[in-house]
Amino acid sequence: MKNYLLLFLISIPIILNSQMNVNIHEAENWGQYVVNKYFPKNIKYEVISIQTISNESQIQYYVCHVYPVGFVLVSGNKLLHPILGYSWESNFIYPLQQTSIALFINRVKKIEENNKTADIHPLWNNNLDKYLNNEYRSVDPLILTKWDQGIYYNQFCPKDPAGPDGRCVTGCVATALAQVINYFRWPNVGEGEYTDIDTTYGHLYVNYAEQNYFYNEMPLRATRENQELAKLMYTIGVACDMYYGPHGSGMYNHKAAYALRNFFRYDPTTEYLFRDETHLDWDSLLRDYLDQKIPLYYGGWSDTEYVSGHAFVIDGYQDTMVYHVNWGWGGAYDGYFNINNLTPGGSDFTYKHEVVINMRPNGQYPVYCNGTDTLKTLDGTIDDGSGPFYQYLPNTHCSWLIQPFDSIENIKLDFLKLDLPDPNDFINVYNGDSNSGILVATITGTDIPNTITVNGKSAFIEFISNDNEEGDGFLLSYSTTVHTFCTANITEIVADSGVITDGSGPYNYRNGNFCRWKLLPANAQQLVLTFNLLDIDSTDNLRIKNYDGSIDMEFKGNTLPPPILVSSFPVNIYFTSSATYSAQGFEIIFRSSLESINDYQYLVSIYPNPFSNAIFFDFVTDGLLKIYTSDGKLMFSNYYNRGSYLINTDEWASGIYFIHFNDNNNFFSKKIIKIYE
Incomplete structure (x- = not known):
């Protein structure tokens, strides 16, 4: 398995004759039809350009680019269903990764070999207006996270200098499973223990009974270090015998269902179902789970040997035509796709579709909120604990204190779900560390409020319900704005004495930093640089270099070096930090007196x-x-x-x-x- 995006929608057709070709005007009509029928009505969407994707002079598909954001993919061959996929969440960027395109072309050869004659798909012969007014069933996307495989997500994966931030990627299996697990916010603690024996990276051991999972401290999308999210990703990977690599990590043993049952406390009937091996109506099966608000871990392959495939999440549908797919690439290409597109002439060349069914928490579920939960991550999500199936409890009184140990300017709250039907059930937001702080907002009802900003370093949130009418509760995301400690803009210093520091004070320095200073004293002929503090992570670097190269030194770790005597200027100081891991930083005292060496x-x-x-x-x-x-x-x-x-x-x-x-x-x-x- 590779971590390349296998868009089943783009299973490229061979044009058997000119009558099977779709022209650009037909593609535009279908693109606008989809926009009019399926896209949200609160924003004006329109097709603004059409891109033709071809292979060896044969049209594969059309990309109808939509303003302000989105796309519709229309088949270039009338053997296939007209609509391959669409999205208003993401733009479509071509070319895709070449490995993926090569996989699609292999499918094309199969179609050419097995379909010497075929009928036009019946939808090409029907009037669009006939379908435009049809009512249709739908389930909106259940998964709100937009998680990925690389930086921030892979913080605990095996180290490899060729990988993002010097580590292996999580793998599509771990990312897909993690998003579904986070949706249920279960388990709060795992069970059992396991060692994944990796042929490259050695023995990877996890004691799941000691792993506590704090979903309130996991963000919708990781934009900076988040160890809770990275821990979930890594422990899933180990449980699935992930074959780790710096560019792609995969699972070859269909172990996802086993891992869910044995380490993550999901229903004992959680199992794989393979499309090629069941007589069940596949679409009815998928829609039945989605109607129950159960997202599906899903996989598919471009071959019959389980060599090249991709795991993702199906979490919604529109009509009987398309399913909502979260591909696990940070939101890229997420949208609605036709997973049944390789059926020209009645033959099916979409290989080895598989789904994990019966994935339900096994235990005392849901885990309702109680007491006060103190949150230390810079970003996260908070809910009442009722989960997707239940309503919140009567007479609830619970709270959350958002108080990361960092230099916080403000905290922003965005509600994603709100259903508090009784006006006596409400959420209070305070500036401070308790409900004795300044009341910033009171929220009740079902209307999603605008972003709530708490201008302080901590926010206290309390949820109170009475014993009358309950509802589905709430889900909100929080994010913090932090002070900038140092920047890439050169700080030029002309004083003969002073202090140079990363600026973090009592906190750890920022991840992803690149900061610069230039020492050019106005009067001193020599400077002595003395470290008062040195605490630099092994993945980061502090460098001191003067213009003639007589001094060029790098520093890591926490051992204070001896004083440095500088006689030629300017002296440049560079500080670089990685995306994850940080430490206390550094403080350099510089002065002109040679006595200061003592x-x-x-x-x-x-x-x-x-x-x-x-x-x-x-x-x-x-x-x-x-x-x-x-x-x-x-x-x-x-x-x-x-x-x-x-x-x-x-x-x-x-x-x-x-x-x-x-x-x-x-x-x-x-x-x-x-x-x-």
């Missing part, structure tokens, strides 16, 4: 650090103490005799400060951090 840390003792309401200083000699804010402003200056002193810091803002102590012979500098209790 260690004068014994001059001053400071405690506690970090501090809150007060900080103590012990001076072993007389000297001048100066305290600067992180942006270099002097906020405190006083001369002290030898001894111990307490400084009240009640009025200080939280953040980073730098102390300078000078006894006329020696100079001492250190970073201190003010936090709130």
Whole structure:
């Protein structure tokens, strides 16, 4: 199995004769027909251009590009159903990956070999108006996540320098299963243990009974590190004996259903059903599960040897024609597709369709909310715990505290589902860490509100219901806006002394950073660079290099290096961090005095650090103490005799400060951090 997108809709037809060709005007008519009938009515959609996709001068299909977003794929051959797929969620970008196209062309050869004569699909001979007014059944997409396989999702997958962020990809199986598991928000803890013996990456062991899954801390789409999501992806991969790789990870043993039953506590009847081996009506089977609000883990192959395939999620349908597919590529190409398109002349060349059925939680389900859940991730989703099948409980009183340990500017809440029919059932949102904070919003009813913004570093959400009428509850997503610590814009420093830091203060530095500084002192002929803090993850890099190359040094880890003497300028400092994993960062003190090479840390003792309401200083000699804010402003200056002193810091803002102590012979500098209790 490869992690390439196998669009069953694009199973490319061979044009047997000119009468089977679809011209561009017919394609445009069908494209606009689909837009008019199936696209949402609250936005004006229209076909704005048509792209012809051909192979060896034969038309394969047409792409009707839709404004403002979307596409309709129309067959280029009248042997096939006119509509291959459509979407208003994503644009269609061609060319696709060449490996996928090669798989499609192999199918074309099969069609050519087995269909010397065939009838035109009956829909090509019917009037579009006849279908435009038809009523149709539908199930809207059940899965709201748009998860992928690479960076952020693969944080715990085996390391491989050729992979995204230096790791293997999760694989389409893990991504598809993870999205369905997250939909049910089950299990909260796994069971059993297992070792996947990978021929390349060794023994991959997971004790599932020790794995707690916190779905409230998993986002709809990962745009930055999220260990809860990455943990779910990896533990699924191990359970399925994932054959890991840096460019594609696959499963060859049809183990998804087994993994769900034995490690993730799903129904004992959870099993595979293969289209080629059942007499059941396949479409009726799929629609029956979707009508029950059960999304389907689905797979298909481009061959009969189970070599090249793709796993994805079918989670909705429109009419009896198309199913909604979440391909597991971060939303790319998600939309409605005809999975029965390779049936020209009554023959079926869509190989080895398979689906996992009876995937229902097995245990005390649903897991209703109770007490207060403290959320530490920067992004996530929150629901009342009733899940897709049930209503929330009467007399509920539960809450969530969104309080990541980071430099937060604001927290935004977006409701995805809201059904609180009794006006005495409501959700309160507060700015702060409890319901004694400032009330920002009260939500009830069924109308989705606009984005709610909490301008603070924490948000408290409480849900209260009475004992009258219950509903389906709510689901919301939250995201945080964080401060920027440093940037790629060059910070030019002309001072002869000062501090260079990644800017993160008491927090870890940002992932995906590239920051630059240039030291070009106005007066000093030499500078001494002394590390006061060094804590750089092994995947990240801090580099110091001067213009003539006499100094070119890289730093990782947390061992403080000796002072660095620089005599030629400018000196460039580069800091690069990976997409995942971070640490405390660095702090470099630079000064022109050669005496600063000596260690004068014994001059001053400071405690506690970090501090809150007060900080103590012990001076072993007389000297001048100066305290600067992180942006270099002097906020405190006083001369002290030898001894111990307490400084009240009640009025200080939280953040980073730098102390300078000078006894006329020696100079001492250190970073201190003010936090709130």
